[in-house]
Amino acid sequence: MSIEVSKLYFAYDAAPVLKDVSFHLGKGELLAVLGPNGAGKSTLFRCILGIESGYRGSVTLDGQDARSLSPRARAARIAYIPQVHAHAFPYSVEETVLMGTAHSVSPLALPGREQHASAMEAMEAVGIRHLAKKTVSRLSGGEQQLVLIARALAQRAATLMMDEPTSSLDYGNQARVLERVRALADRGYSIMLSTHNPQHALSYADRVLALHGGQAAACGTPRDVMTPALLERLYGVKTALIETETGLFIVPGKKGRENCV
Numbered sequence: 001m002s003i004e005v006s007k008l009y010f011a012y013d014a015a016p017v018l019k020d021v022s023f024h025l026g027k028g029e030l031l032a033v034l035g036p037n038g039a040g041k042s043t044l045f046r047c048i049l050g051i052e053s054g055y056r057g058s059v060t061l062d063g064q065d066a067r068s069l070s071p072r073a074r075a076a077r078i079a080y081i082p083q084v085h086a087h088a089f090p091y092s093v094e095e096t097v098l099m100g101t102a103h104s105v106s107p108l109a110l111p112g113r114e115q116h117a118s119a120m121e122a123m124e125a126v127g128i129r130h131l132a133k134k135t136v137s138r139l140s141g142g143e144q145q146l147v148l149i150a151r152a153l154a155q156r157a158a159t160l161m162m163d164e165p166t167s168s169l170d171y172g173n174q175a176r177v178l179e180r181v182r183a184l185a186d187r188g189y190s191i192m193l194s195t196h197n198p199q200h201a202l203s204y205a206d207r208v209l210a211l212h213g214g215q216a217a218a219c220g221t222p223r224d225v226m227t228p229a230l231l232e233r234l235y236g237v238k239t240a241l242i243e244t245e246t247g248l249f250i251v252p253g254k255k256g257r258e259n260c261v
Contacts, residue, residue, distance in 0.1 A: 001027060001061065001062050001077055001078075001157075001158035001159045001190055002024065002025060002026050002027060002061075002062055002063075002190065003024070003025040003048065003059070003060070003061055003159065003190070003192070004024050004025075004058070004059070004060045004063075005021060005022055005023050005024075005044075005048070005057070005058070005059050006022050006057055006058045006060075007020050007021075007022055007056070007057040007058070008020070008021040008022070008044070008047060008055055008056070008057040008058075008059065009021075009055060009056040009057050010043055010047055010052060010054070010055040010056075016214055017040050017043045017214050018040045018043055018044060018047070018055070018214045018215075019213075019214045019215050020057075020215060020216075021040070021044065021057075021211070021214075021215065021216050022057075022216065022219075023209050023216065023219050025159070025190050025192055026190065027158070027188060027190055028185055028186070028187075028188045028189070028190065029185065029190055029191070029206045029207060030181065030182060030185040030191045030192075030193070030204060030205050030206050030207075031191070031192045031193075031205060031206065031207050031208070031209060032193055032194075032195055032200065032201035032204070032205035032207075032208050032209070032222075033192065033193065033194040033195070033208075033209045033210075033211065034194075034195065034196075034198055034201055034208060034209070034210045034211070034234060035210060035211035035212055035217075035234060036212070036234055036235055039211040039212055039213065039214065039234075040211050040213075040214040041194045041211055042163070042194075044211070045080075045161060045163060045192075045194065047059060048066065048078070048161065048192075049074070049078065049080055049161065050066060050067070050069070050071070050074050053067055061074075061077050061078070061159075062077070072103050075103040075155060075157065076103060076155070076156070076157060077157055077158065077159060078157050078159045078160075078161055079100065079151075079152035079153070079155040079157040079159070079160050079161070080152065080161050080163070081148050081149055081151075081152045081160060081161065081162040081163065081165060082148065082163050083163055083164050083165070083167050083168065084141055084144045084145050084148065084167075084168050084169075090135050090137060091135070091136055092132065092133055092134060092135060092136065093123065093128060093131045093132050093133070093134050093135075093136055093139070093147050093150075094119060094120075094123070094132040094133065096136050096147055096151055097119040097122055097123055097147065097150045097151045097154050098115060098116070098119045098154065099151055099154075100118075100119070100122065100150075100151035100152055100153070100154030100155045101115035101118050101119065101154050101155065103155065115154075118154045118156060119150075119154050120132075121153075121154075122150040122151070122152075122153035122154040123150045125150065125153055125184070125187075126146045126149050126150045126153070126180050126184075127146070127180065128143060128146050128147060128150060131143060131147075140173065141168055141169045141170070141173055142169050142170075142172070142173025142174075142176055142177055145165055145166070145169065145173070145177050146177065146180060149162075149165075149177075149180065149181070149184075153184075158188075158189060158190060159189070159190040159191070159192070160184065160189055160190070160191045160192070161191075161192050161193070162181070162191065162192070162193035162194070163193075163194055164193075164194050164195055164196065165177055165178075165181065165193055165195075166178060166195070166197070166200065167196070174197075174200070178200060178203075178204050181193065181204065182204045185206070198226060198231060198234075198235075198250055199249065199250050201222055201226065202222045202223075202226055202247075202248055202249075202250060203247060205222055206221070207219065207220060207221055207222070208220065208221070208222050208225055208226060210225065210226075210230060210234060212233060212234055217230060217233060217234065218230055222248075223248065226241070226250075227241070228240060228241065231250065237252050237253065238252070238253055239251060239252050239253070
């Protein structure tokens, strides 16, 4: 599935939050959305997800105006994965993932064989099927994030939108979650994720959309657009990009390295 955003403008009262933002997300692409706090990342997500509809410009899903879609029809196309949060109820992993199939059954119906099969397939896809009977609240942060991703996969939507999926995770779990996300894009899912870590965008994304002051400061492949000048504009810190045998890395506040590019 594809998402096309063209000249998107949105304001809360008289304060513009997004101004003339345009980009495209194609099938099998992982698009990372970068930007400092207040840059407009969350509002952009809300417009695409249909939570905010009072924007100017256009958002189309496979060529169809997003505002013309019902919530059920939108859920069949896009699955949203929030940040890990506290679980107030003792749901199992399987029960939580099954919640992703809700749009495919009538409001008062129980999940059937097809929904259970979708849940099992989703858990298998992210490597947590062995945790099916475990209580979500007792899992690690990384495992909980994978549960949320599996719940989204159970929707059988072709596009995944992720709100800072590694924000509360330790270093190891960040890498494990992002490897799973990258693998899903390689399988054909279209994925859009926001992140505060530019290294994640550089290492895992196919393309980067950088927002600054509600505008698109850059959009393109990581190596093309993630320059020290862009990072200083976004975050106010000087950086160097260093080429290593395992890829390109961002080093804050360093100058003069022989391999800097």
